[in-house]
Amino acid sequence: MRANVGDRLLTHGRIVGQRDRVAEIVEVLGADGLPPYRVRFEDGHETVMSPGPDTVVRHREGP
Secondary structure: OOOOOOOEEEOOOOOOOOOEEEEEEEEEEEEHHHOOOOEEEEEOOOOEEEOOOOOEEOOOOOO
């Protein structure tokens, strides 16, 4: 998984009824776009995460 600042991580809910979560990458801490990432969730909460197989990168569009 490779990502850049401004990309979004979409983490799928793992149990029935659990919503997907979206977080914006605000800092890439790994080399060459690799995890871990500092992310900000829609509610403003920030954390450092190394995404698992239930997460996909939504790359930012445009320049």
